[in-house]
Amino acid sequence: MQITMIGSGYVGLVSGACFSEFGHTVVCVDKDPAKIEALEAGRMPIYEPGLDALVARNVEAGRLRFTTDLPSAVPGSDAVFIAVGTPSRRGDGHADLTYVFAAAREVADVLQGYALVVTKSTVPVGTGTRVREIVGSRLKEIGSDARFDVASNPEFLREGSAIDDFMRPNRVVVGAETEEARTVMHRLYRPLSLRETPMLVTSIETAELIKYAANAFLATKITFINEMADLCEQAGADVQDLARGIGLDQRIGPKFLHPGPGYGGSCFPKDTRALLATADQYRVKLGIVGAAATANEQRKHAMAERIVAACGGSVVGKTVAVLGLTFKPNTDDMRESPSLDIIPALQRAGATIRAYDPQGMAEAARLLNDVTFCGDAYDAMDGADAVAIVTEWNQFRALDLERAKGLLRTPVMVDLRNIYRPEELDGSGFTYHSIGRGHLK
Ligand SMILES: NC(=O)c1ccc[n+]([C@@H]2O[C@H](COP(=O)([O-])OP(=O)(O)OC[C@H]3O[C@@H](n4cnc5c(N)ncnc54)[C@H](O)[C@@H]3O)[C@@H](O)[C@H]2O)c1
The missing domain is CATH 3.40.50.720 (NAD(P)-binding Rossmann-like Domain)
Structure with missing residues (x-):
């Protein structure tokens, strides 16, 4: 399958490289030219054990490439992942969704045929609906007949063991609401289903909340033992x-x-x-x-x-x-x-x-x-x-x-x-x- 990964940071780069290792063809996009230049030269912009070899192997095999040019990547993709940052908004603690929404608009501008737009970034409940509205209204605005679905696929990898976490996750969580979307997600993660990794398919809202609930629970567990200490x-x-x-x-x-x-x-x-x-x-x-x-x-x-x-x-x-x-x-x-x-x-x-x-x-x-x-x-x-x-x-x-x-x-x-x-x-x-x-x- 063809995948575009928007955002080539800790999550986008590792996920993109791992999907290419599964055999999919992946283009990792980033708007930071220095990051893409480094990746094209075989230098990793982050430190993650094993990542350089994984990237080199898949670039060599022609399944993984890097670009700053989103329009050259999206057409022909079965799935377009949004893996951009969602930092804390100054003042109120809300997730800043500026990058996610900007990416959604950019995708709509160049979408052709059918693609599944998948949010991999950690985003608050309701974001999938907003992404669907943004892409839908932009397609209408530009008179495009491209078709799309949205899905949520929160990422649970941990820095430091990110490759193994992606390749051998405890579970894959997918929020999807159409048969077509579910089929694309199943095909993307097929190598993991062969290893009997549970894939939990839920509503988009539930998938979005699962990610926050998991992190809040783990943060609470750490805090609990610190207070016990x-x-x-x-x-x-x-x-x-x-x-x-x-x-x-x-x-x-x-x-x-x-x-x-x-x-x-x-x-x-x-x-x-x-x-x-x-x-x-x-x-x-x-x-x-x-x-x-x-x-x-x-x-x-x-x-x-x-x-x-x-x-x-x-x-x-x-x-x-x-x-x-x-x-x-x-x-x-x-x-x-x-x-x-x-x-x-x-x-x-x-x-x-x-x-x-x-x-x-x-x-x-x-x-x-x-x-x-x-x-x-x-x-x-x-x-x-x-x-x-x-x-x-x-x-x-x-x-x-x-x-x-x-x-x-x-x-x-x-x-x-x-x-x-x-x-x-x-x-x-x-x-x-x-x-x-x-x-x-
Ligand atoms: N870091 C982790 O361990 C981890 C784990 C699970 C989930 N997440 C979530 O994944 C998301 C990404 O986190 P990260 O740590 O990879 O962030 P990051 O800051 O390392 O990477 C984000 C990348 O997106 C790029 N970007 C932003 N807007 C873009 C656009 N419109 N087009 C192309 N590229 C664009 C940035 O240049 C940057 O390189 C966040 O929502 C985070 O909460 C992170």
């Missing part, structure tokens, strides 16, 4: 054991029970805000999601205070080494990363920051001021008064503690991801602080 600290309990104790209950499950500095990234913060805005619009109270979002914001600031406390109550004139800047490992995505709150809070408190991240430093340099970006973890610790682990990149899991101690002015470690066990640090000379394990040392 706070309680463990005060009550002398261990949150790691607690998480295991509840996670072994199959009704709860072990995933997303890792305490840390609060959720961040390109999805959970904006999607919880957008869901709350939608609920407001329908005059429905989503108290649990609201509480999770508020607690998460407060948590990021509390983490900076925790680092200050570990430095003896003041960081004035002190240097803190920050290991990890991205919101999670195996991505270069800095969007709403906790480090973007923690570092400025430490700076306001008087600290100087030396930071290292394996993939996020180029983007971090655009978002943070007065940070010294270092060549590796040891370089960051050189002359610092404390080290804070903010993102759990694998390379931070087995630091040479002797070497680290020799570099730090005072051997203080604040492990916001619990990647070490307190007993591993026993006798190392480090003062070790972690999340949710007994009393705050």
Whole structure:
């Protein structure tokens, strides 16, 4: 089948490359010429493990190409996916649908024959109807006899394991309302149905809401374990054991029970805000999601205070080494990363920051001021008064503690991801602080 993917970011590029791996012919479109130029030259505009090889293989096979020219891509497509950004609108938390609607208009201008217009971006309930209106009225305006349906196909891939998530999803959610639309979606995902991946076909509205409900639930689960961690600290309990104790209950499950500095990234913060805005619009109270979002914001600031406390109550004139800047490992995505709150809070408190991240430093340099970006973890610790682990990149899991101690002015470690066990640090000379394990040392 022929696919046009509008938007070649984290979702569009991975989805487009994976669809081409399924055997479909895919054109990935982006309005950012630098992104397309890089892709045409074989350079990935994002860091995602395995993506370069996947793209190279399918470009080579002639199933995948890149362009800024939408009119050259859409005609002849069986499906046109919209995978553009839906950031938070300033002020009210609603999803900004400007890019989605602009893409819908652009598609209508060049549509020929029949195509299914599929929204893959995360969009509020009701967006599919708006997209149908936009495309329909534009076709009428220009006197086009092209036919189309709309569908919703929210994406659940996670950055860092995006290819595997797309290729082996827990489920595919499709909102479609005509037989023709359902047939196109089934054909597109046929390789997954051979692997018995459940495809859940719902109304468009339900599919749109499933995506937000899933993210809000996961964000709530993270917030829940973070609050339990706070309680463990005060009550002398261990949150790691607690998480295991509840996670072994199959009704709860072990995933997303890792305490840390609060959720961040390109999805959970904006999607919880957008869901709350939608609920407001329908005059429905989503108290649990609201509480999770508020607690998460407060948590990021509390983490900076925790680092200050570990430095003896003041960081004035002190240097803190920050290991990890991205919101999670195996991505270069800095969007709403906790480090973007923690570092400025430490700076306001008087600290100087030396930071290292394996993939996020180029983007971090655009978002943070007065940070010294270092060549590796040891370089960051050189002359610092404390080290804070903010993102759990694998390379931070087995630091040479002797070497680290020799570099730090005072051997203080604040492990916001619990990647070490307190007993591993026993006798190392480090003062070790972690999340949710007994009393705050
Ligand atoms: N990043 C994730 O992990 C993830 C996971 C699931 C769902 N989503 C959702 O997928 C959507 C896209 O997210 P992303 O992280 O890939 O965003 P992104 O910012 O990485 O990519 C969006 C791309 O769309 C391009 N674009 C915008 N308007 C365009 C137009 N009219 N024509 C062509 N290109 C256009 C931009 O230049 C950009 O490259 C969002 O709604 C997001 O919530 C993201």
